[in-house]
Every structure is written in structure tokens, then in C-alpha cells.
Amino acid sequence: MTKIAIIGAGPCGLSMLRSFEQAEKKGEKIPEIVCFDKQDDWGGLWNYSWRTGSDQYGDPIPNSMYRYLWSNGPKECLEFADYSFDEHFGHPIPSFPPREVLYDYILGRVKKGNLKNKIKFNTTVTNVTYNNDSFNLTYRDKKNNTILNETFDYVVVSTGHFSVPFIPEYPGMKSFPGRIMHSHDFRDAEEFRGKNVIVLGSSYSAEDVALQCHKYGAKSVTIGYRHNPMGFKWPKGMKEVYHLDRLEGNKAIFKDGHEQEADAVILCTGYLHHFPFLTEDLKLQTHNRLYPPKLYKGVIWENNHKLMYLGMQDQFHTFNMFDCQAWFARDVIMGKITIPSETDIKDDINKWVSIEEKLENPDQMIDFQTEYTKELHSLSDYPKIDFELIRKHFKEWEHHKVEDIMTYRNKSFSSPVTGSTGPVHHTPWEKAMDDSLKTFLNK
Numbered sequence: 001m002t003k004i005a006i007i008g009a010g011p012c013g014l015s016m017l018r019s020f021e022q023a024e025k026k027g028e029k030i031p032e033i034v035c036f037d038k039q040d041d042w043g044g045l046w047n048y049s050w051r052t053g054s055d056q057y058g059d060p061i062p063n064s065m066y067r068y069l070w071s072n073g074p075k076e077c078l079e080f081a082d083y084s085f086d087e088h089f090g091h092p093i094p095s096f097p098p099r100e101v102l103y104d105y106i107l108g109r110v111k112k113g114n115l116k117n118k119i120k121f122n123t124t125v126t127n128v129t130y131n132n133d134s135f136n137l138t139y140r141d142k143k144n145n146t147i148l149n150e151t152f153d154y155v156v157v158s159t160g161h162f163s164v165p166f167i168p169e170y171p172g173m174k175s176f177p178g179r180i181m182h183s184h185d186f187r188d189a190e191e192f193r194g195k196n197v198i199v200l201g202s203s204y205s206a207e208d209v210a211l212q213c214h215k216y217g218a219k220s221v222t223i224g225y226r227h228n229p230m231g232f233k234w235p236k237g238m239k240e241v242y243h244l245d246r247l248e249g250n251k252a253i254f255k256d257g258h259e260q261e262a263d264a265v266i267l268c269t270g271y272l273h274h275f276p277f278l279t280e281d282l283k284l285q286t287h288n289r290l291y292p293p294k295l296y297k298g299v300i301w302e303n304n305h306k307l308m309y310l311g312m313q314d315q316f317h318t319f320n321m322f323d324c325q326a327w328f329a330r331d332v333i334m335g336k337i338t339i340p341s342e343t344d345i346k347d348d349i350n351k352w353v354s355i356e357e358k359l360e361n362p363d364q365m366i367d368f369q370t371e372y373t374k375e376l377h378s379l380s381d382y383p384k385i386d387f388e389l390i391r392k393h394f395k396e397w398e399h400h401k402v403e404d405i406m407t408y409r410n411k412s413f414s415s416p417v418t419g420s421t422g423p424v425h426h427t428p429w430e431k432a433m434d435d436s437l438k439t440f441l442n443k
């Protein structure tokens with residue numbers, strides 16, 4: 001019997017488990033599956049942890065999510081085709097839920113099945129090698145502190161790529177009297193109430209961490225971008241300036257001459273694709289981009305078709321794209337999809353990479369990832385979902401953000417699965433301080 005290892009039980013690993021479960025329900029014979037996760041429960045980044053640094057076993061904490069994190073895109077754009085929000089909550093809910101609500105939704109689908117018993121929790125995969133047509137996996141059972149080995153025919157890497165922070169250094173950091181941290185370790189904006197905060201970066205973490213600090217009472221928030229500013233109409237108390245030059249005492253000095261007193265510097269400088277458990281010949285090496293090379297259809301490792309990666313792209317689309325990838329990977333493993341010749345694989349990868357390299361603005365990037373996801377969707381029996389509506393929603397959402405970065409989360413969108421429209425949330429995001437599921441769902 002074919003045996004597969006899934007490394008990681010976050011949204012991608014759970015999509016993989018779900019895809020096999022659905023095939024089994026249709027009467028197909030599925031492989032033996034073992035899923036590994038180094039955390040003590042499933043859900044990946046959505047399984048919030050107060051911890052930073054390392055866990056009680058000395059293992060680095062993968063979690064990068066923080067209290068008061070709300071979805072930064074409409075939930076309708078990430079909806080599962082086979083498990084709608086309406087089905088989970090019993091009625092339409094607003095379009096921008098906080099973390100706990102999305103966590104509940106992600107788990108709702110897998111809790112219906114018998115999937116948890118396929119996962120070894122508190123288990124870190126430490127080494128994967130490929131010899132004689134099979135993979136040898138070494139893993140550490142953290143609770144019992146034992147090292148074990150097992151052989152598999154296929155390996156699916158679904159370990160995420162927003163867990164290992166990229167931490168640059170700027171002159172003056174060593175003598176800065178305040179707090180310096182990466183967004184990976186950011187947990188609670190309340191810590192910065194009344195403080196002057198510097199945020200470095202110009203992507204989603206910079207945007208959201210800066211907004212959180214402002215919302216929860218920071219005295220000032222200064223965002224330092226390196227290449228392009230986000231350019232939103234920031235509220236009073238927030239500004240965006242060009243690139244940090246150095247810190248001098250407690251002063252941040254920017255390359256445009258701007259100076260700002262600072263109590264804290266939060267590095268929202270992104271993450272590394274980091275796979276210390278894979279040998280070099282199996283290791284994806286990329287920065288955060290929409291089409292990492294060497295992955296056929298964004299999933300199959302070019303040099304070894306029994307190795308698959310899920311969710312390694314930069315992400316507009318998330319959960320339903322992960323599903324399309326998982327359903328595709330499943331059908332390759334089950335022999336329902338044939339992998340083409342080496343030349344065709346190379347041509348296909350090059351085609352996507354060369355389009356990606358010419359993308360200039362968010363609308364084009366949304367189109368690109370929508371086309372990619374639609375193509376994958378057409379290759380398996382993943383249920384029907386309206387990707388054209390999702391494309392339209394993403395573009396509208398981008399424009400809402402440009403109109404007003406403080407109010408875009410108060411809008412509502414329609415479901416690409418059920419067609420229902422989410423109600424407007426009872427409290428505007430700027431005033432909603434309590435992010436609990438109970439308060440959010442309270443009509």
C-alpha cells in the first residue's frame with residue numbers, strides 16, 4: 001500500500017487530509033497517511049499561541065499570529081467550496097472575521113471527519129532523505145523525547161512559510177534603549193499604548209501591526225518603507241516615511257531626513273522559506289513570491305515528483321487555493337493525473353514564472369493567482385466555486401483599502417459558494433476592541 005507523509009497540520013495539511021477523505025467517501029482506496037505537526041493541536045498559524053521564542057521542549061514556536069488579528073481580506077475569497085460559512089455558522093456572518101472565528105471555521109470542516117487520529121502532534125520532522133524510491137523520515141516525539149524513523153512513498157511539505165522571521169540589522173540597534181522585535185513575536189498591541197512606535201516594512205504585516213498599535217492607543221506610529229510606500233491615507237497619529245537609516249539613542253533617523261523619537265521598533269520585514277529537515281536536493285529555495293520556481297503547477301517538486309509542496313506561494317488566495325493544490329496532489333499520488341515529460345514540466349513552470357516576473361500592480365497579481373487557481377481547479381473534482389466572483393471581490397477590496405484603510409473591514413461581500421451576502425458587522429472595526437468569537441457573532 002502506498003504510504004504518504006504530510007508534514008504540517010495547518011490549513012494546507014488539513015486540505016490534504018480532507019482531499020483524501022473525500023476520495024475515500026466516493027469509494028476510492030486511499031493510501032496510508034501519517035500527518036506530523038510540531039504543535040500540540042491542529043490549525044497551524046490559526047492556533048494562537050501566547051508563546052514566543054521556543055516551546056517547553058526547546059522547539060522554535062511556529063506561530064506568528066497575534067491577539068486582535070482580523071482577516072485582512074474578505075472571508076468570501078477564502079471560502080471552502082465544500083464547506084461554506086453559512087453551513088458552518090448556520091447563517092451568513094460579516095465578511096472580515098477575527099482569528100478565533102476563522103479558526104473555528106477551518107476546524108469545523110475537519111472535525112466532521114475522522115481525521116485527527118491520522119495526526120501525530122508534538123512531533124517535529126527533523127530529517128527527510130530520499131533513497132531507493134522512498135523517503136526516510138526522522139522525527140522527534142517531543143513529549144517522550146524519542147527519535148523515530150519511518151519510510152514513505154510520498155512526502156507532502158505543508159509547513160507554511162510565515163514562521164521563520166527575516167531579521168535585518170540597522171546601525172544603532174545595539175544601543176537602542178527601547179524594544180526591538182519582529183512581527184513574528186508581536187502578540188498584543190496593548191503593550192504599545194502611549195508609546196512612539198516605528199514599524200519597518202511595507203507589506204501586510206507592516207500595515208496591520210501599525211494599524212493595531214494605532215487602534216490600541218500608541219502615541220505615534222511611523223512606518224519606514226524600503227522600496228515603495230503603501231501609500232494609504234493614514235489616520236492622524238500615523239505616517240509613512242522613507243527607509244530607516246539608523247537609530248541614534250532613542251531617535252530613529254530616516255533616509256529622507258525625518259527624525260522620530262522611538263520607544264519600540266517592530267520589524268515587519270517578512271519571513272524565510274525554511275526547511276531545515278530537507279536535504280539540499282529536495283529543498284525549495286525561494287523568497288516570498290507568487291510563483292516559486294521548480295514547482296510544477298506550484299505543487300510538484302521538479303526534480304522528484306513524489307515530493308510535493310503546498311501553500312508555498314505568496315498569498316492573495318488562501319484556503320480554497322490550498323484545497324485546489326491538495327486535490328491536485330492527491331490525484332497525482334493516486335495516479336489519476338499523469339505528470340508530463342521533463343520538457344513540458346520545465347516549459348509550464350517557465351511560462352508561469354515569466355508572467356509573474358512582469359506583474360506590476362495588485363490587480364495584475366490578483367488576476368495571475370486567480371488564473372493559476374482556476375487552472376488547478378479544472379484538473380480535479382474539487383467542487384464548483386465562483387472564482388470570477390472571488391477575482392472581482394479581491395479587486396474591490398483593494399480599492400476599498402485605497403479609499404479608506406480604516407473602514408475597508410466594515411464592508412460586506414457575497415459568497416462564491418452559496419451566493420448569500422454577509423451582513424455588515426455590528427461594530428466598525430476601528431471601534432471593535434473585543435475580537436472574541438462570542439462578541440463577533442453576537443447580533
Ligand SMILES: Cc1cc2nc3c(=O)[nH]c(=O)nc-3n(C[C@H](O)[C@H](O)[C@H](O)COP(=O)(O)OP(=O)(O)OC[C@H]3O[C@@H](n4cnc5c(N)ncnc54)[C@H](O)[C@@H]3O)c2cc1C
Pocket residue numbers: 007008009010011012013036037038039043044045046062064065066069070071072073078123124125126158159160161162163277310311315317318319
Ligand atoms: C500574521 C499572519 C496573518 C495572516 N492572516 C491571514 C488572513 O487573515 N487570511 C488568510 O487567508 N491568510 C492569512 N495568513 C496567511 C497564512 O499563511 C495562511 O492563512 C495559512 O495559515 C497557511 O497555512 P499553511 O498550512 O501553509 O501554514 P501554517 O499555518 O504555518 O501551518 C504549518 C504547520 O506546519 C507545522 N510544522 C512546521 N514545521 C514542522 C516540522 N518540521 N514538523 C512538524 N510540523 C511542522 C507547524 O507547527 C504548523 O502547524 C496570515 C499569515 C500571517 C503570518
Ligand SMILES: NC(=O)c1ccc[n+]([C@@H]2O[C@H](COP(=O)([O-])OP(=O)(O)OC[C@H]3O[C@@H](n4cnc5c(N)ncnc54)[C@H](OP(=O)(O)O)[C@@H]3O)[C@@H](O)[C@H]2O)c1
Pocket residue numbers: 069070071072073162168183200201202203204205206208209224225226227228268269270271288315
Ligand atoms: N490578517 C492580517 O491582518 C494579517 C496581518 C499580518 C500579516 N498577514 C499575512 O502575513 C503574510 C506575511 O506578510 P508580511 O508582511 O509579514 O511579509 P511579506 O509580505 O513577505 O513582506 C515583507 C516586507 O518586508 C520588507 N522588508 C524586507 N527586508 C527589509 C529591510 N531590510 N528593511 C525594510 N523592509 C524590509 C519588504 O519590503 P520591500 O517591498 O521593500 O522588499 C516587505 O514590505 C501575508 O500573507 C499577509 O497576508 C495578515
